[in-house]
Amino acid sequence: MPVYSMTGYASALGQPPQNPDQVPAPQLAVELRSVNGRFLDLSLRLPDELRHLEPPIRDAIAQGIRRGKVELRIAAGREGDHALPRLNPGTLDQLAELQSQLRARFPSASPFAVQELLHWCRQGSTQPAWDDGWLLKLVQQCVDGLREARAREGDRLTLILLDKIAQLRVLAERAEPLVPAVVQRHQERFLQRWQEALNQAGALAHAELSEAARERALSEAAAHAIRIDVAEELARLRAHLDEIEAQLRKGGELGKRLDFLIQELHREANTLGSKSTALELSAISVDMKVLIEQMREQVQNIE
Structure with missing residues (x-):
């Protein structure tokens, strides 16, 4: 369809x-x-x-x-x-009779002018069936x-949306290899800062406390890595793009469904930006949101 x-x-x-x-x-x-x-x-x-x-x-x-x-x-x-009306013989007969009656009553009255006759013919025309x-x-x-x-117009909108989908896929592909490196870098930074905090507190003088602190640091670093990992957001974003593309190829009345999917895309791009602690991922998130907003404008015109 x-x-x-x-x-x-x-x-x-x-x-x-x-x-x-x-x-x-x-x-x-x-x-x-x-x-x-x-x-x-x-x-x-x-x-x-x-x-x-x-x-x-x-x-x-x-x-x-x-x-x-x-x-x-x-x-x-x-x-x-300036077009001539369609003359109705019945109307002309009525006007001729009326003029005869007027001239008989008022001999000095001027006869009807052609313009007056045409006007009355227009007025006397009956409504067509x-x-x-x-x-x-x-x-x-x-x-x-x-x-x-x-x-x-829908075909044109479909081509525009498919082009935006392709651009979003490229951005997702650019973001994916950055995620492990970003997570590892922030884990190392987290552990380094934790170690610096322990050194300043003098905790290294106690071996047992130092070991416990290190285990706690590793646990916190793992939790932090989970919080900043955007692999799930990228996976969901790809799934939404697959669904939008499938709907466009299926056709029919899909405007409201596409509008919902665009909201979901925007949510994933926002989460990607809020979780990102790297400039590269933040820039990709901004580019994604620009494309998604352009898609929203087009989707609002689809039945």
């Missing part, structure tokens, strides 16, 4: 079926645009004569779009200001177009 972005735009333009017994209906333009959102938030802008179609239009959108702030606009084409089934098909066509646009 594709990965869908919540950002997209689509439009559809169509001419309703013409009925020679009715006023020809103008073209209809349907526009759909969407941006990211936690839930599905629909906003419809319809002509008054199409308000009765709001429930089926909402259903058509909800079946194809799961999340995002979606706005639909339907607009009917209008004749330009809309084909509801045809209109819903046009809306569905637009929904399908929006899904295709969101899928294309």
Whole structure:
């Protein structure tokens, strides 16, 4: 399944079926645009004569779009200001009869001007009849177009995220060989400082106390090594990266799951930085957090 972005735009333009017994209906333009959102938030802008179609239009959108702030606009084409109206013989007969009555009552009255006649023909035009089934098909066509646009944007987001995942794997590989050396270095430093503290306290004068102190120092050094060891954090970070990559290749509605996994990635990178007592690991932790934040921004746009 594709990965869908919540950002997209689509439009559809169509001419309703013409009925020679009715006023020809103008073209209809349907526009759909969407941006990211936690839930599905629909906003419809319809002509008054199409308000009765709001429930089926909402259903058509909800079946194809799961999340995002979606706005639909339907607009009917209008004749330009200088376009001639479609003359209705019945309206012309009524205007001719009205003019005859006026001239009979007011002989000096001026006859209707052409501009006035055209104005009344426009005003006298009846509302065209809309084909509801045809209109819903046009809306569905637009929904399908929006899904295709969101899928294309989703493909782009997937490539960006996979690239960030690859960069994070490189950083994890750089950090892994540093961990044993960092742990050993800090163990040695810890024991050295412990020995210096004993020397200053004069504890070396007593052999038994010195031996006990050394055992205690080794125990404390081992505990300290466990506290600063980030091997588990790196292992969990790799596991989260594997899961994110698997979800992206699987596709579907995965935005919320990815958002949770991004939080877990950020937690591991933070722990790596807080445990680190080496400049190299601290720099890697900062680079990881920058990449993870960039991933979070992209994941917020995925359905």
